Amino acid sequence: MAQLHPASTAAPLYLTGNKDGLREFLTKFDVFLFDCDGVLWSGDHTFPGTVETLELLRNNGKQLVFVTNNSTKSRADYCKKLQGLGIPSTVEEVFSSSYSSSIYISRILQLPENKLKVFVIGETGIEQELRSENVPFIGGTDPAYRRDVEPEDFKKIAEDDSSIIDPEVGVVLVGLDYHLNYLKLALAFHYIKRGAVFLATNIDSTLPSSGTLFPGAGSMSAPLIMMLGSDPTALGKPSQAMMDAIEGKFKFDRSRACMVGDRANTDIRFGLEGKLGGTLGVLTGVSSKEDFVSGPVRPHAYLDKLSDLLGSEL
Amino acid sequence: MAQLHPASTAAPLYLTGNKDGLREFLTKFDVFLFDCDGVLWSGDHTFPGTVETLELLRNNGKQLVFVTNNSTKSRADYCKKLQGLGIPSTVEEVFSSSYSSSIYISRILQLPENKLKVFVIGETGIEQELRSENVPFIGGTDPAYRRDVEPEDFKKIAEDDSSIIDPEVGVVLVGLDYHLNYLKLALAFHYIKRGAVFLATNIDSTLPSSGTLFPGAGSMSAPLIMMLGSDPTALGKPSQAMMDAIEGKFKFDRSRACMVGDRANTDIRFGLEGKLGGTLGVLTGVSSKEDFVSGPVRPHAYLDKLSDLLGSEL
Numbered sequence: 323m324a325q326l327h328p329a330s331t332a333a334p335l336y337l338t339g340n341k342d343g344l345r346e347f348l349t350k351f352d353v354f355l356f357d358c359d360g361v362l363w364s365g366d367h368t369f370p371g372t373v374e375t376l377e378l379l380r381n382n383g384k385q386l387v388f389v390t391n392n393s394t395k396s397r398a399d400y401c402k403k404l405q406g407l408g409i410p411s412t413v414e415e416v417f418s419s420s421y422s423s424s425i426y427i428s429r430i431l432q433l434p435e436n437k438l439k440v441f442v443i444g445e446t447g448i449e450q451e452l453r454s455e456n457v458p459f460i461g462g463t464d465p466a467y468r469r470d471v472e473p474e475d476f477k478k479i480a481e482d483d484s485s486i487i488d489p490e491v492g493v494v495l496v497g498l499d500y501h502l503n504y505l506k507l508a509l510a511f512h513y514i515k516r517g518a519v520f521l522a523t524n525i526d527s528t529l530p531s532s533g534t535l536f537p538g539a540g541s542m543s544a545p546l547i548m549m550l551g552s553d554p555t556a557l558g559k560p561s562q563a564m565m566d567a568i569e570g571k572f573k574f575d576r577s578r579a580c581m582v583g584d585r586a587n588t589d590i591r592f593g594l595e596g597k598l599g600g601t602l603g604v605l606t607g608v609s610s611k612e613d614f615v616s617g618p619v620r621p622h623a624y625l626d627k628l629s630d631l632l633g634s635e636l
Numbered sequence: 637m638a639q640l641h642p643a644s645t646a647a648p649l650y651l652t653g654n655k656d657g658l659r660e661f662l663t664k665f666d667v668f669l670f671d672c673d674g675v676l677w678s679g680d681h682t683f684p685g686t687v688e689t690l691e692l693l694r695n696n697g698k699q700l701v702f703v704t705n706n707s708t709k710s711r712a713d714y715c716k717k718l719q720g721l722g723i724p725s726t727v728e729e730v731f732s733s734s735y736s737s738s739i740y741i742s743r744i745l746q747l748p749e750n751k752l753k754v755f756v757i758g759e760t761g762i763e764q765e766l767r768s769e770n771v772p773f774i775g776g777t778d779p780a781y782r783r784d785v786e787p788e789d790f791k792k793i794a795e796d797d798s799s800i801i802d803p804e805v806g807v808v809l810v811g812l813d814y815h816l817n818y819l820k821l822a823l824a825f826h827y828i829k830r831g832a833v834f835l836a837t838n839i840d841s842t843l844p845s846s847g848t849l850f851p852g853a854g855s856m857s858a859p860l861i862m863m864l865g866s867d868p869t870a871l872g873k874p875s876q877a878m879m880d881a882i883e884g885k886f887k888f889d890r891s892r893a894c895m896v897g898d899r900a901n902t903d904i905r906f907g908l909e910g911k912l913g914g915t916l917g918v919l920t921g922v923s924s925k926e927d928f929v930s931g932p933v934r935p936h937a938y939l940d941k942l943s944d945l946l947g948s949e950l
């Protein structure tokens with residue numbers, strides 16, 4: 323087998339059906355970081371062979387980490403989802419963009435004493451992880467923000483009226499929000515203009531579900547990016563803030579770690595920029611064979627589907 | 637007075653307090669196209685002297701056209717607003733992005749017979765103008781679309797279920813929508829992916845109100861632009877589709893027309909790209925003196941405020 327190439331520009335190895343190639347690939351790594359949706363399952367449908375493939379890796383002593391940009395669920399929720407799909411896992415093996423964001427806010431951002439609150443655009447997963455790090459927040463799933471904007475809101479926001487604007491907000495954190503509305507966007511914009519730090523759990527523009535694509539977390543940030551003319555600091559893949567946090571927790575040797583994913587521009591890029599020993603693309607999600615073989619960001623190797631790893635017969 | 641420069645790169649003339657300069661400027665034009673919000677008023681507050689300034693222009697035989705990217709109101713609504721602010725006007729003098737969009741759909745787009753419907757993200761102004769051109773539409777202010785997305789919606793949309801996806805939709809038209817939500821964005825994205833034409837009434841990222849900025853129509857398109865990786869055809873300023881429509885209606889000599897506005901990158905650009913004889917910036921809205929004097933898009937002349945035209949004593 324050829325050496326794994328270090329850059330992203332060489333053609334990736336196609337390993338489906340190549341037993342020796344698969345074995346050689348797998349022995350190079352101790353840790354496998356998995357993107358989940360589009361790799362292990364799609365929506366609520368687990369791909370055939372997912373459970374057996376993960377079992378094969380565990381049986382061969384590999385450490386598994388489930389890395390997800392899904393910010394709507396907490397790690398605990400996500401672990402339950404994995405278990406519900408028949409995939410044994412622990413909360414400690416799950417790394418979500420909402421957790422990564424909470425760690426960034428509580429441990430890395432140096433906020434002034436009177437600007438510690440986070441205004442959240444997002445669902446309960448973000449709230450749970452912020453609570454786990456003792457970060458105060460407003461917005462999120464609070465019904466007070468799930469309403470139509472009213473004419474008087476414009477005036478109150480413009481005047482920093484304390485009935486609607488909290489002067490202690492120092493961060494705006496934007497994740498996937500199924501209840502996005504005009505009021506939340508107006509408030510987020512206003513807070514950022516007043517000096518709040520603009521963070522995003524992740525910037526995936528789309529969300530795969532039911533075999534097609536829906537608005538993703540990046541689409542929630544898009545109006546703010548357009549209005550502000552600047553991008554948020556993103557804490558999910560492919561941000562290396564997430565890789566640093568994962569490494570900080572699992573203390574692995576990057577050269578012995580492999581990122582597995584279905585998206586060239588997030589998952590594979592995440593592994594390449596993180597200088598992991600390997601990246602493995604699968605064709606059960608967003609990116610196509612053409613993306614992997616001749617796109618601008620190419621994995622070291624790719625498979626038709628994750629369960630093709632079973633062909634290693636390890 | 638120096639010649640009006642033809643390009644947008646020369647320094648603009650500052651005419652406030654310059655009686656002779658003002659007189660010379662005004663005599664060059666027969667038609668004045670006015671941006672409204674930020675020029676004549678802000679929110680519901682008419683600037684002092686607006687009424688008298690427009691009266692002075694009318695008394696000197698100038699044709700006035702009120703050109704607005706505000707798509708939430710129909711021309712009739714907008715005319716009422718002008719009259720309510722003490723500004724005499726007729727529906728015929730009003731040109732809105734919703735009207736421009738409706739004309740574009742009904743008279744310029746060649747839609748297949750079975751794809752004549754428009755899916756609207758926007759408010760009643762768009763609906764009224766589409767009706768005036770007999771364009772069938774869904775979405776808009778229909779309460780059926782003003783609701784939370786439900787888990788079953790994902791499946792139904794993915795499956796083109798006829799209870800939620802109308803196969804006759806051939807256009808998605810996005811304007812300012814105070815009731816923007818996840819469901820509408822998901823549907824708009826799905827329709828465009830199925831082949832619908834992607835139109836925007838306008839792409840202003842922000843909306844001035846109560847002396848500050850709020851999300852504008854462009855912010856409603858932003859998630860779709862990010863998801864699709866492509867821009868809509870925009871029918872409001874600075875799109876020349878709007879200028880062509882105005883000229884088609886008013887039959888004026890462009891060299892004798894002047895665009896008046898507060899935004900360099902929409903109003904002034906609109907006039908410059910339309911090769912109007914003049915462009916006049918005012919400092920009562922979005923752009924600053926610095927924008928006008930040294931930005932990439934510069935008006936031929938600028939004023940502190942519109943009513944400085946009264947200094948011409950014509």
